[in-house]
Amino acid sequence: MTLLGDSAPDVNTLRDFLQDALPDYMVPAAFVTLDVMPLTPNGKVDRKALPAPEAARPELATAFTAPRDEKEQILAGIWAQLLGIDDIGVHDSFFELGGDSILSIQVVARANQAGLRLNARHIFQHPTIAELAAVSGTGPTIQAEQGIVVGDLPLTPIQHWFFEQNLSEAHHWNQSVMLSVTMPLDVGLMETAVSHLITHHDAFRLQFNQTDSGWQQVNADLPEVVPFSHVDLSDVVVGEETAVLQTHANRLQASLDLHNGPLMHVAYFTFGANKPGRLLILVHHLAMDGVSWGILLEDLQLAYQQLANNQPVQLPPKTTSFRHWAQRLTELAQSEALQDEVAWWTAVSTLTPLPRDIDTPAANTEASADSITVGLTQAETEALLREVPDVYRTEINDILLTALAQALSQWTGNSAVRIHLEGHGREDLFEEVDLSRTVGWFTSLYPVQLDLTGITQPGAAIMSVKEQLRQLPQRGIGYGLLRYLSTDPATQTAMQAIPHPEVSFNYLGQMGQGMNDDSPLSMAPEARGMERSPQARRTHLLEIDGSIGDGRLEMAWTFSRNSHSRNTIIQVAEQFIDALRNLITHCQSPESGGVTLSDVSDFGWEQNDLDDILSAIDDLEL
Structure with missing residues (x-):
């Protein structure tokens, strides 16, 4: 922008002007005033010589604007807690600071608790x-049932998928955490705190029964016995504590009852005076997902602390019930608008099998599972979260999936790869629904094909994968609705014919937001026991799960020793990390950056229109 006159307008004036002319996502977060534009010898703008916005903030104080009122202060505090950043300006973008869709759910939950009323x-x-x-406060006021929800409810798509696997020991398929307890807990108070969780979160009381027409679920009333146990291991011989702990953990992991519930258990292990205890929390996956863990841990700590202070237990208000969500999904699955997606999902129905290391592989069971973990350094993770998103207006998933597509293509020799992609599933589909503090299994699972044919440069790969993901209708949630909930026979036949990919990918976001800074609880080093039955058939050949903890991205690659050698998976995983580092380095280079169609969707342009405009800008001489 060239300014006429002796003085530059202030930043707020510039921002207001651009907001009237551009979509919100194209308005710059910072502005820099220069006397002259640095030029290359051929008269074009020398982008490498442009000062970074941060360097300009001392001269342009308004480029960083501190919170100016109570609402902005509350939001800045929430962002600081979730993103781990102290100084947040009111014009900084949540996603450019490292935020993602999972963290956005937690922002909504905490903002609503503070009375600001937001949605995703x-x-x-x-x-x-x-x-x-x-x-804030402009959306509809959502009234959620605050009492105990009981009664029948339909299965959701992900629950249908689970029972479709026909697992031999379906009751033993859990999620869990093992926590270290730095100070002794009152056993009676902890048991009471668990009872409040069972009362407050209806999903823990789900029960499942198989009938002639399939599996049915019901929200049961309160159980007669609280699912809590205290295990005293103070008499265990020194040096054998870990082995004994694992024995108890394995027993508890296999103890849940789908038919009679409840679907969770909390066990407190003590080892004698002056020794840290352990708290094992396990929940059947049918009632739990990654977002729910933050809610569970936050509420358990809050309930226990209130009881310890002789206060009545008052947990944050409930949001929309899992039952209401399941009912609304069933209705949505019959809509005409959703039927339009069938052609999109069935367009690619072929599946090329992954290479195997074993000619006649044995059963792909949990007992045969092995895992390796690769990751980034803290500095590399910081760059991935804070520097990379703004370059191509991407989410973290876009970059991770670009690296994964490159690694899988290199391994398989196919430029197009198919992946089962997991999303948090808590999509903003209905005006009257708020799922920000609802416990349950909301995950969406859908196939995506990522095609890098003819693409060798990192920037082009990022933009291609980004656009392929943006073309997914409704972030993929329609796939499960059509496959499992549609009552139209033709739709059922078409969707059931789509093969399941052999690779699954799930990025869980930044972990640890459910733990208070002053909490006596922290993640323990011991294993949590076998979360799944050793006899259970694994649902994919290769499962890739990523998360950020303690400032580092880690990606776990789980495979079957009956199909692949450990060296093969190590090689592919290292190719993934190398590709990811290459993408990060590219995004830090001056020549990186680009605009894609999804960035300018408001204008109705085609790709060739955008290419012509960008080419003209690039050739611009000043």
Whole structure:
């Protein structure tokens, strides 16, 4: 922008002007005033010589704007807690600071508890604190059932998928955490705290029964016995504590009852005076997902602390029940609008099998599972979270999946790869629904094909994968609705014919947000026991699960020793990390950056229109 006159307008004036002319996501987060533009010898803008916005902030104080009122202060505090950043300006973008769709759910939950009334759509449409504060309270007031929810409810798509696997020991398929307890807990108070969780979160009381027409679920009333146990291991011989702990953990992991519930158990292990205890929390996957863990841990700590302080237990208000969500999904699956997606999902129905190391592989069971973990350094993770997203206007998933597509293509020799992609599933589909503090299994699972044919450069790969993911209708949630909930015979036949990919990918986001800074609980080093039955058939040949903890990205690659050698998976995983590092390095280079169609969707352009405009800008001489 060239300014006429002796003085430059202030940043707020510039921002207001651009907001009237551009979509929100194209308005710059910072502005830099220069006397002249640095030029290359041939008269074009020398982008490498342009100063970074951060370097300009001392001269342009308004480029960083501190919170100006109570709403902005509340939001800045929430962002700081979740993102781990102290100084957040009201014009900083949530996603450019490392935020993702999973963290956005937690922002909504905490903002609503503070009385600001936001929904997930607000954060995507208004990703700065200033914009969020302005729209807070403008959405509908959502009234959720605050009492105990009981009665029948339909299965959701992910629950249908689970029972479709026909597992031999379906009751033994859990998620769990093992926590270290730095101070003694009152056993009676902890048991009471667990009882409040069972009362408050209806999903823990789900029960499942198989009938002639298939599996049915019901929200049961309160159980007669609280699913809590205290295990005293103080008499165990020194040096054998870990082995004994694992024996008890394995027993508890196999103890859940789908038919009679409840679907969770909390066990407190003590080892004698002056020794840290352990708290094992396990929940059947049918009632739990990654987002729910933050809610569970937060509420368990809150309930226990209130009881310890002789206060009545008062947990945050419930949001929309899992039962209501399941009912609304069933209705949505019959809509005409959703039927339009069938052609999209069935367009690619072929599946090329993964290479195997063993000619006649044995059963792909949990007993045969092995895992290796690769990751980034803290500095590399910081760059992935803070520097990379702004370059191509991407989410973390876009970059991870680009690296994965490159690694799998190199391994398989196919430029197009198919992946079962997991999403959090808590999509903003209905005006009257708020799932930000609802416990349950909401995951969406859908196939994606990522095609890098003819693409060798990192920037082109990022933009291609980004656009392929943006073309997914409704972030993929329609696939499960059509496959499992549609009552149209033709739709059922078409969707059931789509083969399941052999690779699954799940990025869980930044972990640990459910733990208070002053909490006596922290993640323990011991294993949690066998979360799944050793006899159970694994659902994929290769499972890739990523998360960020303690400032580092880690990616776990789980495979079957009956199909692949450990060296093969190590090689592919290292190719993935090398590709990811290459993408990060590219995004830090001056020549990186680009605009794709999804960035300018409001204008209705085609790709060739955008290419012509960008080419003209690139050739611009000043």
